[in-house]
Every structure is written in structure tokens, then in C-alpha cells.
Amino acid sequence: MRLSFRPVILDMSFDDQEAVLAFREERLFGVLSHLSGIHGESAGKWYVEVVFANLTEPPRTTFATLEEFEQWVENDMQEL
């Protein structure tokens, strides 16, 4: 099942306010932030703030693109 993304601004005091809401079947699936310049080599990558699906832990890795995140959801995410 493909995800759809809606851009949002996070109300966060750090620099990573640019973000997207990820939806799966009209339900809010998770929130990803776009990492800012304070993160050095990881700047520009997507970081999973939270996923809601069945108590799944967010991955510790970051994703170069939202498509990469979708592939992780498809292939590697372990729903409890």
C-alpha cells in the first residue's frame, strides 16, 4: 500500500521544522522531518519522528528520499 505525504511545519524549537505527514489508507501513519544543517552529513535526509502502526518503533536510520522510506515500510518494517 503506497503512502501519501502532506507537507507541514513542526512547532519545534530546533532547526528541523520542515516535515511531512505520511498517510496510509487515509490514516496518519507517521511524521518525518527534513534534517537541517545542524546534522552535518545527515543534513537533507528524512528522519522518522514517529510511526503509529501497531506500536512500531521508528527506525534509527535516516532516509535519503521519501521513496526510500516507503521501501523500508514495504520491506523491513516489523509491525507488532
Add this chain to the structure above:
Amino acid sequence: MAADGYDVLGPLIRKLERLAELNDADRRVVAGLPFTMEDVRKHDYLVREGEEAAHCAVLITGYACRHKTTRSGGRQIVSFHMSGDILNLQQVLLPRADHHVQATTDATVAWVPSPALKTMASDRPTIGEALWRDTLIDASIFREWVLNVGRRNSTARVAHMLCEFTTRMEAAGLETPQSFYLPLSQEQIADATGLSAVHVNRTLHALQAQGAIVVQRGQVRVVDPERMRGIAEFDPAYLQAAA
């Protein structure tokens, strides 16, 4: 030789002196322990979970951590160690390791045969008391870490861990309390606080914005320990003689 023992095992003698009132005979016995020196590199394992050991590692220089891992590879650091610490004292009585011990920097270790430590503890009651007290303080630190990882917000959590580390460094006579780099990577801080590396980076920048630390090239420099203690609500009482 005794002279070598006083020199090499000096950090252990000084640590035991913080834990109990050693006399000259006690110090002589510690200095006379048999040992083999080993230089280890950052990330080298000193003890692996599941293995049995006949020797205890006394950390002479450098830093190390104890950690456990999940099957999927997630690592939780459960304690940090520094000069004078016996990294696997529990293996004197419980030979099978229930966790890993790993060097977090290049380090020097003195391997002491476990039976020699056991004999020393029974022959010299004051040293036995010091070692017993050390394990009790270890337990106190673990309780504080459970509270830290389980209940503090991320800024206080990271600040508290850094406060504990700097307080123990001071007690071990390793650094002056003002403005020094911590021998910890952001990855290690993340694994010790149960946070992601991204969130640790944000938290360190928040602590920097409050004037407690400076982050340079991924290294953390403490510039205002008092401010950081306030942010962490740090009370060193749980460290007992380790503070």
C-alpha cells in the same frame, strides 16, 4: 614487582582508597597483585556476553563501557568506566558474562587473575569492604540510569548523563572541572540515553544554546558545568564515594 605494581595499579589503589580506609599493608597487597598489561584500541571488546573469564580487567588509562544488545542489533550502554575501575569484577564470583565490555577509546588494561582478587578480598577485610562498596555503588548508578532513560525528558537525560560522567572524571582525578572535551561520541551518548543520534544532536545543540556546552566537530566541550547540573537537576548523592 612491587614498584611496578604501585605504579601500574596506582589508579586501582586510589579508587579503593576512595571506597575504604586502606592501610600500608592493604596498599602493598594491591600493588603486589599479579597482572598482565594490554593495550587495546577503541571499539575492542574486553568481555563478550556469554563468555567465561578467569581474569579481571582493571582499566588503567582510557575509557570503556558495559552494554547489552537486542537480537536486531540495538545497543544499550548501561555504564561508562574510567581509570581505576575493575570492568568485570562480577566475574570473580559469576564467571559467565551477562553483558559486553568494550573500550570506547584507546585504552590500557591490566589483567589480574580472578583467584588473586578473590584471595585478596578474603585476606584483607578492608579491601573486601571496598570491593563490596564498589558493587553497591554500581547498583546505585544503574538505578539512576533506569530513572534517567525511563523518565527524564531528552535534554535533562543527556545533561544528567554528561554530569555524571564529568563528576566521576573529576573524582578519578582525570580532568579539571572547567571546559574540557568529553571522550564520548554522539553515537555513544545516544546508546547510553536510549535516544536516536539525530535527537541527541538536537539535544546537544539545545544545551549549547543554553550555554552549558559547546559542540565542535561532533565533540562535546563542557563550558558551564554548574548550568548543566541545573538543567539536569543533578544530585551526585547516588554516586556515593564515586563522586
